[in-house]
Amino acid sequence: MTLVLAILLTVGAVAAIFHPLLTGKAAPMGAMDDEVTDVQHRKRMALLSLRDVEYDFHAGKLDETDYRALKAQVSAEALAALDDEARELATSAGRAGRSGARASAAQADVEAEIAALRASIRHGAICMQCGHPNPRASRFCGECGSAVTPASASGSPASGGPPA
């Protein structure tokens, strides 16, 4: 009985292991469409940093002078990351050789988003909830719907200053 079970166990295991080799069934290998590239990751980090500066200012951990200096520095990094992403998108679109109205529209969407991000980074309307950079004077975040606080919406801490 034990021998029969052992043989069945071996045959079953070997069959399962060799099946992909015999039938050509394959595990997925490449990155999925929704996975980030290195450049996109850098952009994400830059936006995270922007949000952190906002958080620290609102939490009273940064004074206004440091806040302004740091925000300028981080904004520059975020803008550089956005430029890299735009270049990467342009390159990938060119490499794919896609043409036609649909591809152009998608590309235009992306460029519009990048332009909107650039504008919002310059004006500093970063959402405290999700980190999304919103257009200037936004009252609510376009990404998650949260209220954008006045200081970040106006891009100036002078309107409120950090809470106690």
Next chain:
Amino acid sequence: MTELGEYALWIALPICIWGGVLSFLGGRWQRGDLVLSGERSLYAVLLLTAIASLGIIAAFVGNRYEYWYVYNYSSRDLPTYFKVTGLWAGQRGSLLFWALNLSFFSVLAVWFNRRRNREFMPYVTGTLLSIIAFFLVITLFITPPFEQLPFAPMDGRGLNPQLQNYWMTIHPPTLYLGFTAFTVPFAFAVSALLTGRLDARWIQLTRRWILTSWFFLSLGIIFGMRWAYEELGWGGYWFWDPVENASLLPWLVATAFLHSIMIQESRGMLKVWNMSLVVLTFLMTIFATFLTRSGLIESVHSFAQDLVIAYTFLGFMFVVGAGCAWLIVKRLPEMRSERTFDSFFSRESAFLMNNLVLLGSAFAVMWGTLFPLFTEGLTGSKVSVGPPFFNQVNIPIGLVLLALMGVGPVIAWRKASARNLKKNFTGPLLVGILSGVVLWFMGTRHTQALLTFTIGIFVLAVIVVEFWKGTRARARIENENPFTAFVHLVRKNRRRWGGYVVHVGVVIMFMGFAGAAYDQEVRQSIEPGETISIDSPFGHTYDLRYEGLSTAADPGHSVQWIATMSVEKDGVFVGSLNTERRLYLAQGQPVTEVGIRSTLMEDLYVILATLDDQVGMGTDPRFHRATFQVLVNPLVPWIWYGGLILALGTLIGLWPGGSVPGARRPGQLAGQAGGSGGSGSSPPPPTPPRSTPPPSGSDGPRREPPVPAGASS
């Protein structure tokens, strides 16, 4: 079943090697069929190691004493649940149990990533299978659990009496889960090195694995402390035993790693450091096994000295260490920091300091643990360093670490100004110092204990202020009542607030450790009717009256002598407790079962040290004279409560949802504060009603921003 288990173990090894080779080749050649074959090999290995483990358990439960392992670790009189634990009671089963745990976690990692993060997975699978193969080789060729004796004894030699304790069913498996779970982050790190995906992606994918491992490691260590406290009968919970130290080493390095990954995630810094830490933590988990299994250093845990195992483990650690070092050096140009430290007064610096302190502690513990080996190599005789060395080195380090727990949460990323440091620290510092002064006037004069309480209260004040600021802001913005605001605050960013809860647990545990400075002890020989008195450091006195001695027997297994004491606190009867000496007949070894009366602030701990007459059970009290060791251990219960809080905090951080980076819905961009490891008491997010109109200016054409797909970690 046992024969089938032995067979399963033999076929597991070739399948494991096959799968490992195919996974690496599949990754190298980008062949999905090879990779799938490798992954299926892993599933098969889990099934086979599970069958092998069940085979061992069946041999124990079925009293199959023809097997060397069962003969040496079981006996007919052993209760069934201890027979089940035989799988990890001895060396031979433990290594198989390790392979089983590792296979289980490996399968989980591969299954969760079967449709995502595929560029990592061939090398992850290959690495995991290679490590499992190492343990299977040892199990099959060096410590075979299915080895048979030339004859079939009627009974076994029995289980070590000190292992016949319910903690035996809990402590070793928990620790093993912690050790083996950490192999998954290590495998992802190796994969990142091999594929060149060296950004924070592999960290995001493995964050939950790191926390899971840390959770089990922490619990395993705490359970071990509790076991030692209850079973070893010397009044303490930590003896700086080499194997205790060996479990502490990966915990210290993993704790450093848990903090430093936040810097890489949010600032793109310390990539080489993090890679080195994950390798080091993995090596420490192997080192812990090496130290326990090789028997090179005497320990209450160690098995007989086995140089073959020692050299095999050393060889494995050398190969892994050298291989990873080579990969890291090769990838150095690609792991340059994306930023530099802006200021010494920043959260990054606090985290780096925390890392250095934790690694300093790990180094000191390792040095002290290996000291006997060094001295034997140099002088020919082993010289051990005892608890005084470890305490002298680690208490100051622990105090610095404690202080850093208070600094980290309130200091800003990048740069903190003197004015803001003053603003954030003044309140908690005042609370801490004031508490210290009050404690000093109340009689707490032990310097290290006083410092622990003062700094601990400062840290608790910092955390309370953080929670209070966050709750207040959320309640104001969301118009919520404080309780709802608090719950939502934690739910929205479980990682950060869970981390704070862990810190609370650690502080309470540290205070529990500091209580040892005021331990009281009395040792006295008395007859029934006589009393032992002992003063508590909290000002009251316990009187323990020896009521008498009784016996109980578990025929063929053990005999117990049970002393009953009635306890009065300042003259008021508060209860009675029993303390025992138990003689296990198979081994002829007496074991102490301590009596513990635990309150919130202290333990009354009674050991039946010696019995003057174990045979003469007449009614004359002179026959029942016994020596008792009575201790009052202040604040020891806080260690267990702190451990519970620590576990709760880790679970909060582990719980799915919240703002875990990479686990948010597609379309969310940067995530919430947790994405950067928390940044203090940020105002919580307001969420407008669903009917809120779209924000002005954001209704143009949009594309969902990319998100990491690492929801699987």
